Amino acid sequence: MSISGLHITMLSGLMFVAVNFAWRRIPGLGNKVPTRKAATFAAVLTALIYALIAGFSVPTQRTLYMLMVFGVALWSGRRFVIAQVLAMALLIVVLIDPWAVISAGFWLSFGAVALLSFAMGARVAPPHWLKVAIQTQWAVTIGMLPLLLIMFHQASIISPVANAVAIPLISFFVTPLALLGSFLPIDWPLHLAYYLLEHCVVFLNWLNKLPVSVWQQHAPALWTLAPAIIGVFWMLLPRGVPLRWLGVFGFLPMMLISPIRPLSGEMKATILDVGQGLSVVVQTSKHTLLYDAGAKFNAQSDAGSRVVVPFLQGEGVKMLDGFIVTHDDNDHSGGMDSVLALMPVDWFASSMPEAVIIPTDTERMKCYAGQSWHWDGVDFEMLYPNLSDYENTEIKDNDRSCVLKITSESGSLLLTGDIERHAETSLVLENSSSEAAILKSDVLVVPHHGSKTSSTTDFVEAVAPRVAIFTVGYLNRFKHPRPEVTDRYKSIGSSLYQSDYHGAIELSFSKHRDLSQIVVTNWRAQRKRYWHDKF
Template identity: 55%
Template sequence: MTSNILAFVLGVWLLQQQAALPTLVWTLLLPLMWLVSRFLPALPREVLAKVFFLGLGFFWAAFMAQQRLQDALPTAWEGRDIQVVGVVAALPATNERGMRFEFDVERVKTLEAVVPHHIQLSAYSEGFGKKASDAALPDFHAGERWQLTVRLKRPHGNANPNGFDFEAWLLERNIRASGYVRQEDSNRRLAEHVYRPGYMVEMLRERVAQRFQTVLGERPYAGVLKALAVGEQNAISPDQWRVFLRTGVNHLMSISGLHVTMISSLAFALVYGLWRRSQSLTLRLPARKAAAVAGALAALLYALLSGFGVPTQRTLYMLSVVAAALWLGRASSASSVLALAVLVVLLIDPWAVLSPGFWLSFGAVAAILYVGVGRLGRPHWLRAWANVQWAVTLGLVPALLLMFQQVSIVSPLANAFAIPVISLVVVPLTLAGAILPLDSPLLLAHQVMTWCMAALEWLSQMPDAVWQQHAPPLWTVLAAAIGIFWLLLPRGFPARWLGAAGLMPMFMVLPPQPEQGALWLSVLDVGQGLAVVVQTRNHALLYDTGPRYTADADSGSRIVVPYLRAAGIKRLDGLIVTHDDSDHSGGAASVLDAVPVGWLASSLPADSPILPHARKSLPCYAGQSWEWDGVHFEMLHPGWESYADEHLRNNARGCTLKITSPYGSVLLPADIERESEAEILARTPDALAATLLVAPHHGSKTSSTEAFIHQVNPSIVIFTAGYRNHFGHPKPEVVERYRVLGSRLYRSDFDGAVLLRFEKEAGVKLQTWRQERHRYWQER
């Protein structure tokens, strides 16, 4: 049974790697395959059975995907005003720009408009959707029915190597469109409460969150307790998340499977201990069965209170399988119970295989079972606990390096005290404070969390708290998994140390690097903004750092730094921040704090908050030049005299860089406009010709003049723009100029990251990430 389930899992995983969904007519082969296997000898029959279950998993996932993708927003209705009636389906999340919430559409009032049933909306206190004379932002609450005018877009996210797949995340949560509320006079609340089970749970969660705010006020870890009770992770500050990530306890700071399991286990132990003391109750129902029901109910209630997120659902399904096994008296094989839990999870949620949490949670359980079940002898509890800690820590290293390219070195020590303190003390006290009309449990939970945080902060400040490296190739991860399996064999097994050899390729096989004279360029997809990574044989340069999204999030920390880490770029020799607009400089502080940077060149003002983060900073100006590994770099703009003009716009001082290799050249002109283009034409016209041009100012109509682009005469042009950005970049007339010129055109919003290699053997090799790694759920 277990091997058949593993084949089913492989089939589900294979479907999620497809660029397009298969036609379901091929499912007709499955019953035929099953019938044929009945008449085959033992070995071929077993092989065909595995192929059958693999195909079953593949086509089950395909069927579920087709059903979900059918509920879509037509392209023709993107960006248009649509009036809908529906219910605020979840606890709204607030930020400095307004609030974000999920919305169940009950009725579409705009004629002929088609809107998915479940969407995500943002209501802005300023900016999109707000008129100058509008009143204050409406106050949305869970479970309310509203009539709203909205503008929507289809699911779309940034597409970068080793980046987060936001479109897959939306698909798994069945969010089939996103957009914002237009602040119109017709918007109005139709009902304060919609009494349906799911909405009632969300109302309860909101009341709990409000109670936490009342009791804890501005205490530093109020957000952590709120996250542990109702799953409101945005309440945790970035600095606190940084501590949790460096110490490897971030899994404890959300409604993790561990917390749900602990609460379920406490309920099981309590009911089992009390039930078995009553003879009459035991005669009616065995204590083990009663405890199994209690544990499953406790897990269900906690999962509902926490928002019934996808990771929590997976844990609930797994515990339900365990409870069913205990009820039926068939819990003899722990591996069979685990396999059944995986099967149930994937039957309900075939996209779970895309989530790191799926592999980490089931991988941790598998490691515990491997070292704790079926071994001879009963070691002392302390030694058993140490074995489990060692197995989980070592067992998850390959997955963590593959998915996140980092592992907390202090994680075993941090988890050794954080797991029992948070799961057995803080979480129960927090839940007691959420349920009971008493303030003391919450205040005590906060005090315990304060003590725990003091220890975690001390550990996080250790200089080598985190191991970071490149993204290892998949084959090295598989070799490491085999090596760990060998290392964790029972004591007395000969040559267990040979398992360490399986780990070595994961650390020693390094990413490829450019040859002497070669130039590698990665134009990252950061939305409406710019970030370009430049590599030569022994050097790396970052040109701009992308936008700032919110006060707590920017493309530097979310896109640029993960890309650099995965590519094996441990330090930047230089960083150029072209000008002071946030779509180019928004991620600079995050990059400077996370990666050693040799120097920062920019046109930033002297009082810029970015400059104190740099070890060495200097202004950029025309005439600067240097050479790295046979590749020449030259700054073409701005002129030095421009810094004396206080009235000059930021765009006019954009640091314009020309890079010339023996195999091709690149021009990076930032956001310069027609006046600056004319200046460069007058100053250094012969330096403009380039193989590749990143279009000035994202394709704005104020740039890319005829004279400028004819002088550059690029073979390749890349427009960096956000999907359906409100500026309308790139402008159609600008795109047409380059098309008439004969340039090959690429757009980051359509193509994702654009990766180029200027090399001796291949000349200019170009890849677009959406084409290279296209999946069936992604927009092109």
């Protein structure tokens, strides 16, 4: 449950009514300070105290500053329209906390108030309270949809029903009872508040489990926000404006224009920024492969749920055709459980022990040298480990990492997990004895994040990548990548990329005018911020 602006306004209003009632009945007070001014001061002070107790988040600040502006207006005897109040509150928030503008709560909070003022304001006569409640839910549900899809790639379908029940119950019963029990030495208000809240949560959980509870889709292009907002305002115009339903067409670009998939024979690989860990998404024209899933940070958070799955959903991926977890290290397998829980997976390959639990409808296999498959004109070949390596107890988990080479018509990519000297030596020997240069690749995701135990000279020369990518965490305690390792790649002319500096790195293996090319782009170049110039 969050502290709503409605709760702050309600508590502030109750204080206004209480002081207004008492002040006018005490002789002499009204002559010193007018009743309305005294009640206004008490209401604003109450809102400030409650906002501080609630954590002073952006939505809380917005409510507080709007109440302060209204308070100043009442004290000065001036009248402000809602647009002026909202603009002043926005200015105060930005002046006090300029970085609030990068918070989703900033846009959602001010956007919701602006929508409600537009949809409900400037009416000839006040409608019935039930009609107001229905119109409010309609305005917020439709009006916030563009921002929700842009920011989170999803929107709640059940929110109107959930809000219709939860908002009155929480605002008019649970919150007052909880405050009453907090300030008075009696327990029954707290017990009653808990009882009501418990049954409310049961109802909300039931709604949440419905198969149509959430609309999930790809990440819309930023330009689609403009027609969607125009459509919202057209739909929220007062009754009597003709053809308001045409506003629906403003949403069509946002919902129907999907991310572009590679053509046959092409592929796109995205090395996600998961900190000190690894996760790579490889997309062909009709298939998607996930290679590792980043780290688990704590019991409630991991890279799978925070980074990998949101990225896949933003790309419009509804199912993984393959999922490879290289080995049983947290920085590679920590997000695995979240991915398996949140995303359907056709097959799962790993060097991890059999004790690891995966969904029963997902095919499971060991990864080993010799496995290969062909997707949409792109070849996938597992180079390591050998089946005999699973029986050798002296080999470390790192040296059992699944090494995968992917070859498209425009170039090749080598994914190496955390292999060290033992595995690299084995791969180099096999490469030298083979007629084909199996290790030679255009792009290499550097083994073991650039550790000094990996990227031996022979291995680097055998791969000879044009592009070498280090997946490392900012100021990581291992000091990856090691300078001697980066020097080896520089000596053969490789272009170096680091996820801690460049962010997520996208590789596009495509053909343009019958010429094969590999285009490398990084998140920080596409979404420049002034704090990206230096670490």
